[in-house]
Amino acid sequence: MYKKTVEIKNTLGIHARPASEIVKRASKFKSNISIEKDGMEVNAKSIMGILMLACEQGSKITIVADGEDEKEAVESIVELVENKFYEE
C-alpha cells in the first residue's frame, strides 16, 4: 500500500471537471485507488464518490493505492492536484 496527503489548491475545489480528471487518471491504473477526506473514503474511479467528498480549496485529501502500480497511481493523482488540475 502506498499513500500520500495533498492540499487542494485550486480556487473552486474538486468540482465536476477536476473529479472527472481524477477518474480518468485513476482508471488507467490497475491498483485499487481510494481518496480519503475527514474519515470518509471513496473509490477514485467513481465520479459520484469523489464529488461527495466536497473537497474545497485548502482541505486535505489522502490518496491511497494498493496494487502492482500503486506508487505511480498515487503520484499521478498527486501531480494533478498540485497543478490545480491544470484549470487556472
Add this chain to the structure above:
Amino acid sequence: MTESGNIMGNSKSIKVKDVYEDNQELIDLKMVAGFNGLDREVRSSYINRPAFVLTGYTEHFPAYSLQVLGNREMNYLKKLKKKEREKAIDRLLSFSIPCIIITRGYQPFDYLKKECNRLDIPLFTAPGNTHNIQKTLHFYLEDKLAPEEIIHGTLVDVYGIGLLFTGVSGIGKSETALDLVARGHRLVADDVVRVKRRGNILIGEGVEPSEIFKHHMEIRGIGIVNIGFLYGIRALRLHKRVEVIVNLREWNAEVDYTRTGLETRLTNILGIDLPLVEIPLVPGKNIATLCELVAMNHILKEMGIDTAKILNSELIKLMKKQAKKITRLEEDQE
C-alpha cells in the same frame, strides 16, 4: 432566410411535370399552353410574382423560380395597351423560367398563350387565391428541394424525441429499436434513413421505394419481420424530427467516455449541430433503458434543467461555504 438559401445554394431540382402531377388536384391546376415544356426544372422553393419584370425592372430576377401571375399582375397587364402588354410579356418570357401559373381563375391573354406554346414554357391556370396557391406550392417545393442525406441507421421516436441510432453493421441498432418498440416507442425507419433539412431542423423518414417495404426489419437469427403486423399501428411513425444521435459502439478501454455529462458533444448533419451520445456496449447493459434515459434527459435539458450543471454549481457553493468555515476556525485558534 431559408428562401434565399434555397435560391443560391440548392442544386436539387424538380421537373414541372412532377409539380403539375402532384398538385393538379390539390389546387385544381389546368394546363393551357406550353405542353412540350414539362421537362423544365424548378430549382427554388421561392415562388416569384414577376411584377417588377413586367413593369421593366429585370435585375435580380429569380428565373429559377416558379412564376405566379395574380390579381395585380393580371390587372396591370390588362390595363396596358396591346403593344406594351406584349412587350411586358416578352420581357418575362425572355428569361428561361420553369413555368407560369395564373391564379384566381383569370384567363391568359392570347399572346401569352401563343408565346408559351412557341417557347415551350408551361402555362397553367388555377382558381384559388394567390396567397394560398403560393403557400401550397412553397411547402411542396421546400420539401422536394430540401437538402438531404441518406444515413445508415435506425430512427425511433422515444417519448417524442427522435433518436437516430448509428454504428457499424451488426452492432445492434435494429435490436435496440425492437426493444424500444416492445416498450411502446415508435419506429420510423430501420437500416436506411433519409434525413432532410427543413429550415433549421432535420426530418428523418424511411426511403422504401414502395409501401410494401415500410417498417420491415431484419433481425439477425430470425429474419425479416413486419413491425406493423407484430406491434400494430401504435408502433409506427412515418417521419420524425431527428433530435439526438446515439452512436452504439463496442466498449473500448482506451476511450474516455463521458462521465459527468457537463459538456454536450455535437455532430453535424447537413449543416445542423445535433447532440451526440456515445453508448459503449457491454454485456448486461440494458440499451433500451439507457435510450429512454437519453430521450428523457434531452427533454429535461430542453426545459432548462441540466442536472450535471445544477449539481456542480451546488457543489461549488457548498465548498465555498466550507472554505469560509475553515478560515474562521483558524482565526479562532489565535
